[in-house]
Amino acid sequence: MFNLNGKIALVTGGSRGIGRAIALALAAQGAAVVVNYQSNADAAHAVVEAITGQGGRALAVQGDVKDAATAQEMVKAATSEFGRLDILVNNAGTTRDMLLPMMKEEDWDTVLDTNLKGAFLVTKAAIRPMIRQKSGRIINITSMAGVAGNAGQANYSAAKAGLIGFTKSVAKEIGSRGITVNAVAPGFIPTDLTASVPADIIARAVEMSSLKRPGTVEDVAAAVVFLASDEAGWITGQVLAVDGGLVM
16 A cells, blocks of 8 residues: 555554554554554564564553653654654554543543653654654644544543644654644544453444444554555645544
């Protein structure tokens, strides 16, 4: 589909769900992939084995994106192992859903720190080698909750909306260095992260969409591969909705 041969990618939260699909899709197009994970080493190494088993190159790197030193170490691991970093996918995220009057402060902080601050810290570390090589692709995984809001997800929606603003601002800052910055905004995608969503809410989201089906992790991964490719070289500061027509 797209030629990513010789490209080096770092995918945060790459061991499961959307992140896993993105890592596998980038590798299928020829990229070497650094799979970041926080706690599930077995899942991360399974992704690496799936890639290397097909003749690709991959490396699992543990780290919490909320920690600045760890973010720098993840980028250093990529450049030390593969010599450069061409693609960063800020995918790591979490939820702590609750209606605002009952939401705990620590649940607000955890979601904002992981979903928004984490992207800031890893991007800050990643743009240094990208600026030196005068090229790069940064793709942030936001959400339609960040575009339209979602009851019970004030923390998550705020973080994902912030990620959209972050995407546009950084795109303006570093575009002259040959680096594009874009976001992908999925609609409802069945993953471990959405496993606790009540069935009636899932059914309502599907019914509200134009295509009348839930999305897949592969749908999101395909959009990321496109934005990582040379064919998307004149696209920056954009939010690509992958939501089956849920919000438009």
